[in-house]
Amino acid sequence: MADPNSLPLSRASVLSAHTLIKPYIHRTPVLTSTYISQLASTPRTAAELEGTPWAGQTPASPKIRFWFKCENFQKVGAFKARGAFHALLRLVESEGWEEGGGRERGVVTHSSGNHAQAVSLASATLKIPSHIVMPRISTPAKIAATQSYGASVLFSGSTAPEREAVVADVIKDTGATLIPPYDHPHVMLGQGTAGLELQEQVLEAQKEVEVGMGRKGLNAIIAPCGGGGLLSGTALSAQGTGIVVFGAEPEFEGADDCKRGLEAGKRIEVVKSLTIGDGLRTPVGVWPWKVISDKKLVRGVYSVTEEQIKATLRLVLERMKVVVEPSSVVGLAVALWNEDFRRVVEAEQGGEEWDLGVVFTGGNVNLEGLGKLFEAK
Amino acid sequence: MADPNSLPLSRASVLSAHTLIKPYIHRTPVLTSTYISQLASTPRTAAELEGTPWAGQTPASPKIRFWFKCENFQKVGAFKARGAFHALLRLVESEGWEEGGGRERGVVTHSSGNHAQAVSLASATLKIPSHIVMPRISTPAKIAATQSYGASVLFSGSTAPEREAVVADVIKDTGATLIPPYDHPHVMLGQGTAGLELQEQVLEAQKEVEVGMGRKGLNAIIAPCGGGGLLSGTALSAQGTGIVVFGAEPEFEGADDCKRGLEAGKRIEVVKSLTIGDGLRTPVGVWPWKVISDKKLVRGVYSVTEEQIKATLRLVLERMKVVVEPSSVVGLAVALWNEDFRRVVEAEQGGEEWDLGVVFTGGNVNLEGLGKLFEAK
Structure with missing residues (x-):
């Protein structure tokens, strides 16, 4: 790889990366879903919280409008x-x-x-x-x-x-x-261009449908975190914009290494998880950690269970009719089912609906595997 | 239902239907796929034709560019x-x-x-x-x-x-x-609006990408045929435009009733098939038959096997990353695997690539059923 120090870890470098790669990649579409936004904006019931860490607590009541960046339609089917x-x-x-x-x-x-x-x-x-x-x-x-x-x-x-x-x-x-999969600034900055486009596209869409309504683009973005290339790049793409960036992980068998590392104040170097979010089984790399562990760049990282990932996958396949891989939906799963995250949104939004960008990372499913996931009991 | 004779079976009536329903429906997107168009434009190999009715014959060599009308994104997930x-x-x-x-x-x-x-x-x-x-x-x-x-x-x-x-x-x-599912002119004319939009959208897309190339919209449309509401409506939507309309059916257990009826010169009234194209298990209705049996409106109807439907479904899910139900892909399956259809295209196109519209009828899959379809052997 070229010198990792050749580009600063900054939004300007993401913009520069975008200029460079634009002729080679798809500007993937951004989709919305009234149904799923309504679902996220409906407090969970007491019954739904039973058996979770939030059992017996008052359900959070955030107001969320989703914008899904569909990198499943990207070349090679992924960001x-x-x-x-x-x-x-x-x-x-x-x-x-x-x-x-x-x-x-x-x-x-x-x-x-x-x-x-x-x-x-x-x-x-x-x-x-x-x-x-x-x-x-x-x-x-x-x-x-x-x-x-x-x-x-x-x-x-x-x-x-x-x-x-x-x-x-x-x-x-x-x-x-x-060419490492995530642990290099050039890779991170490249992945961050997905976050950049998402910001632009939401502004464009809001201009189309709500002229004069004073809309100001996204409030926040949530991206899955495996090695951390996408999450760190996305965080850099939002640097200085006021857009809050969150990470999302599976919690299964310790795949929530980023969250645990942030709590411990130290990067976790080894993960051995067979989560169905198979793109998220790796520990965060050294370079991405520099960005992700900066509280000013990444507000927090939240995790979800395998069942929550599966339920969210079903929702996206059945309702949105787009094919995504399980790793793709971990950000959406957090927004739907993680009460810690939902409380943060509720607290920060002050009664105003949040425009929340979600990166669908890829769509390379193995149909046999998908079949097994949803086989009739 | 209102008087079936209140509207003539004509393109003008489809246009009028469109004006009426436009505020209530989605103008669904039209997608393309370079990979699938190339696949259709590549002659099948001798090995692929073995065990088919065309074994030992020279493979057809049509040139096809597909335009997929995605009614899987329609309200309720179907046309x-x-x-x-x-x-x-x-x-x-x-x-x-x-x-x-x-x-x-x-x-x-x-x-x-x-x-x-x-x-x-x-x-x-x-x-x-x-x-x-x-x-x-x-x-x-x-x-x-x-x-x-x-x-x-x-x-x-x-x-x-x-x-x-x-x-x-x-x-x-x-x-x-x-309100019958297909056997009434008002239903047929409503379904035909999908064909109408497809024609408009291809013209718009060609204008965007190929200014001055003299593109003239679609050459043909192929639509699945169950009760015949969509196929007859689509045929009416193309009436007088020069666009050739074809129908597509599963052949399993006699679900190809429309094709067989056309051969016999008489509508087949009873079908008992459990084809995986479960939207296409019904015989063509009396009203749709009036249109479909008119050679000027529907050029021909072709059928495919269950395995071909399944292979095409895999292609659409894996390559295009959109969720469609098995019935949806029967038209595409014909264009890929039915040599009779492919020869007609080759003969009619005279060396020029054809722009072929394909209606993806819906995306309401049962994930358990889909899982079973693709379960590992």
Whole structure:
């Protein structure tokens, strides 16, 4: 990767990233849902709170209008295309890279998911050879999709050390440059462009429907947090705008490492969770942590259960008729079911409805897996 | 229902229907897919044709650009909202209806699916009481959705005579007016507005992207055919425009009654099929048949297998990331897999790419059913 210090972690750098990657990515649509906004604006019942940490308490009563940034319609079906294009474009423009034979040596990464396809597409588009290390247990569809963009796929075991060993071999053999999935400012700034577009698009939509109503864009954005690339980038995209940024995680088997890390004041380095939000199983990276642990940039991180993720997924599939992967809906799940979050919204909004942006991160579902999730009891 | 002869079966009547229902329905988006258009424009291989009626023959080589009219995003999740609103609005404006106590007597229909929800919504919107007869075996989700719009739901057995007996009882008790799901010109003309919008939207999109390229809108539209309301309405919407209209059916257990009827020169009156295209299990109605059997209005009807419907459904869910029900993709399946249809396109297009409109009819999937369809072997 190019020098991580070449760009400051700031909104200006997200704007600059956007200018650079715009020709290569989709400006994905922003959808709304009256039904789901009404659901979020209806207090949970006592019965619904039973068995939760908020049992017996007065339900929160926030007023929320959602704006869904649909990165499931992005190239490769996920926001990861943004970070990959940005990282590679910065590499291409970095001093001495072309002359030093950087292009011939190519790039390498390890990923079982959307980052693999994103690097494969971005490198093929920019005519850079790429090597993607995937766990041997990846689904055939994911492997085929990664290969279809042009990458050479290598296989490894599933643990981090096993994957890293294969990557190290590739680098030794080819001199390829590593493109990490989230732990680099260029990747984070690329992902942040989704938050930037969301802000612009809500302003445009409000102008269309409510001329003269004095609408001022989003009040807040909530984004899922796995390695933290998207959440940190989104936070930077909102820096200085007054828009409050929140993170969302699954709580299953400790996947809420970011939340726990913030409570402990220290980044948690290892996570072993098999949450259905499979894009969110990794711990927050060192670089994203610098942003996320800054209270001025990320107000708070909240978590939800597997059942809440599943119920929210059903809602989006059945009501909005868009295909999203389970990781995608974790932000929406927090807004619907996490009473701590809902109280913060209620307290901050002072009776005024909040315009809340939600990033749907991707739509690469495995239909067999989805089938199993919703199989009849 | 209002007098079926009050409006001629013509494009002008579809335009008039559109003016009437526009305030009540969504102008649903039209999507494209480079990947799926390329797939349709690639000849099938000899291996793919093995085991089909076209084994050993030269594969067809049509050039197709798809435009998908997404009625899965329509109110109640299906095009049926169009016909229901049109039928009820014509009823309301029919002479003597209000004065004669028509409103108090309300409306009634029988449906296990989208028509039930459509009549429930339209009647609630227009403040007319409605009674919906649903088979006892309907999924709880469908029953709840129908009730949620405000209808009073009654239950019956699953066969046509059982359902009709309950409807007859309702009419005897309340004097309610029957709103049939497809067999009435007002319903057909309402459904045809989807075809009309599709034509307009393609012209608009072509204007945006290809100024001066001399694009002239759609060459053809293909729509699924169950009772024939949508296909006949779509055919009328294209009357006199030069746009060729085709129908599509599942072939499973004789669900291709329209195709067979056209071959025999006589409408087939009874169908007993459990095709996964569950919106297409009914025979074509008497009124739709008048239109569909007119070769000038509908060029031909083609059928596909259950496996082809399933493969197409997977393609739409995985590639386009939109949720559609199996019935929705039967037109696209024909364009991808039916060599008779593909040859007709190739022959008619004379080397020029065709712009082919495809109506995605609805998105009301049962996730449990979808899960079963795609469960891992």
